Amino acid sequence: MHDILMPTFGLPTQTALMLYACVFLLAISFFVKCT
Numbered sequence: 001m002h003d004i005l006m007p008t009f010g011l012p013t014q015t016a017l018m019l020y021a022c023v024f025l026l027a028i029s030f031f032v033k034c035t
Helices: 013-034
Strands: none
16 A cells, blocks of 8 residues: 555656645545445
8 A cells, every 4th residue: 555655657747746645534534435
């Protein structure tokens, strides 16, 4: 799972941050639904 947090494929910083933010929000919503 730690690989997700690493910069990958030389993505632009903004794009990478947006992608990580989306994954983070999805993880939170999934966690909330399961609890």
